[in-house]
Amino acid sequence: MTLRVAVAGASGYAGGEILRLLASHPEVDIGTLTGHSSAGLPLGRVQPQLSALADRTLAETSADTLHGHDVVLLALPHGQSAALAGQLGADTLVVDCGADFRLRDPAAWTHFYGTAHAGTWPYGLPEFPGARDELKGATRIAVPGCYPTAVTLALLPAHTAPLVEPEVVVVAASGTSGAGRTAKPHLLGAEVMGSMTPYGVGGGHRHTPELVQNLSLAAGEHVTVSFTPTLAPMPRGILATCSARLRPHVAPDGGLDEVREVFEAAYADEPFVRLLPRGQWPSTAAVLGSNTVHVQVAVDPAARRLICVSALDNLTKGTAGGAVQSMNIALGLPEELGLPVNGVAP
The missing domain is CATH 3.30.360.10 (Dihydrodipicolinate Reductase; domain 2)
Structure with a gap:
């Protein structure tokens, strides 16, 4: 299985870490990469560590540019994922690294974020009791905060x-x-x-x-x-x-x-x-x-x-790694695929 995967917010820290992991994922074909103020720039200008993707051009973040992918990973500030996700098809796996869909209590969301609650998605912490069963086959996933x-x-x-x-x-x-x-x-x-x-x-x-x-x-x-x-x-x-x-x-x-x-x-x-x-x-x-x-x-x-x-x-287990781990489970892939277990030292 080769998955066409897009990353929205590829110019940020979380987006860059997602791409670092996806570049080593054997079942992933990296598709559209989007940014905001960096749209139109080559990725290498804002993520120079990603040499294999340096010549890719960042597109505007919109439903049109993200359409047609098997998976869309959202690495956007809170409050920006809900509207965009609503425009993507139900057959697309959308994994949100932001806060929009993590909380179950609408009152808690409103108190801390000051806007209307967008809803609750399956929670992307596989180690939590029952989480893996909920993630299997899911098409919407909320990645926990770090x-x-x-x-x-x-x-x-x-x-x-x-x-x-x-x-x-x-x-x-x-x-x-x-x-x-x-x-x-x-x-x-x-x-x-x-x-x-x-x-x-x-x-x-x-x-x-x-x-x-x-x-x-x-x-x-x-x-x-x-x-x-x-x-x-x-x-x-x-x-x-x-x-x-x-x-x-x-x-x-x-x-x-x-x-x-x-x-x-x-x-x-x-x-x-x-x-x-x-x-x-x-x-x-x-x-x-x-x-x-x-x-x-x-x-x-x-x-x-x-x-x-x-x-x-x-940035890894706290964000991008959690997203890829949850993506793997949702799609029926081996959970560890594309994810490093060993750290980098010194």
Whole structure:
């Protein structure tokens, strides 16, 4: 099977990462590539790392330019996918890397995004219970946010077991590519280098309702999430440190054995999630350029809290890799096809 695949938003960071992966996918023929302000330019002007596609010309983003493809991957800012997807045929697989179709609660969408809710699509996190069945044969897929991917996979076994109470604290650091490619003064090199800063403090980050949604579904009850994201002086990567209070049945002394058994069972057959050996902690450098998530757990007996740490590449497993992984499942292809497991180091 050779699939004709188009990428809308190919000039951005997410679009460029999607193309890097698709260029190595044995079942993909890369079709139309679109941009916005860069329309009419050769791709190599804005994505010089993509040498094999450097001479391809970026088209305007419209339903007409995207028509006739088997798959359309949307790497657009939030609010732009819904109208475009509505103009594409039901027989076209549309995979949205934006936020438009992730949330189930219309009120949560309106509160955080300020517009009408466009609907909810099958959720492109294959590791979530039941997700693969929902993705098989789907023609519309919503890729999770990068922070929700990191946090959900860090905590998922703890809530499904359940090992922890439904109240979570998350502090996560992200590289600057998570903010997109648009020029912003606070993302200038002189502002970022040698400095870390929080943002979206006090529940204001737009990924917060997605975190609540995912963990609540896993736990089978409402989970509150205190989420503090921070900006780290690196181009890409997320390191998420998550903690929650242990339930009474988990003994804080020796409870780590029970916790590890739960996590080992949950991720034993997952191709892209690795529970690290005891004493080895996740690092963003180890997962750079890969579709792999590294996870580690610890128990703080004095505080009776479980600490779960994950690291991923926000542009690969956090966005583009999640999109390609979900695309593969939807089309009945091997899930790992075209996706790197190993990171790039040093």
